[in-house]
Amino acid sequence: NAGVTQTPKFQVLKTGQSMTLQCAQDMNHNSMYWYRQDPGMGLRLIYYSASEGTTDKGEVPNGYNVSRLNKREFSLRLESAAPSQTSVYFCASSYVAGGGADTQYFGPGTRLTVL
């Protein structure tokens, strides 16, 4: 099993450009998440998808959109990139059953720089 995979690993954008970050998991998990990691701020939740066909905002959703394409894939889109979106982006997935303490498993991350 590859676990959680993310593409691309690195990306440099100019202000105003758009891009989509891809995430896929092969663990048959029902929930998927997008986080951003900034120095001194830990991980902050951008969006999550509790199950196929649903998405919800997290702590910092502004400037982002998501698509839960199917059970395996969850993409994050930046429509008009801004320097404030320079960060490392992590995708995670988990199996949530009846409110149990599900463990989230993380991908390797995408390092994004917006000039």
Add this chain to the structure above:
Amino acid sequence: AQSVAQPEDQVNVAEGNPLTVKCTYSVSGNPYLFWYVQYPNRGLQFLLKYITGDNLVKGSYGFEAEFNKSQTSFHLKKPSALVSDSALYFCAVRDTGGGNKLTFGTGTQLKVEL
């Protein structure tokens, strides 16, 4: 709202000595608590979690954590540190009251020296 505090940005310890990385939390109900580790340029790896029951939780790589409800703490410990334990450690909390969103602390950089 739930929150997590990791009061130390960095912890330095000599190899072979015991280590402690501190975490305190705030939730409205009962907590689910997690520790993750991040090595340079890698994603987060799960170490251990507390759900209920025994206050001492054992996890991967010889790590353990002690849940203390009265002090709202969940400190990560290891009896004998290794240089290879040097990494960034994150504590996270989830409220059992509903939802499946984790709130992470800001992280503690652990440096183990020879």
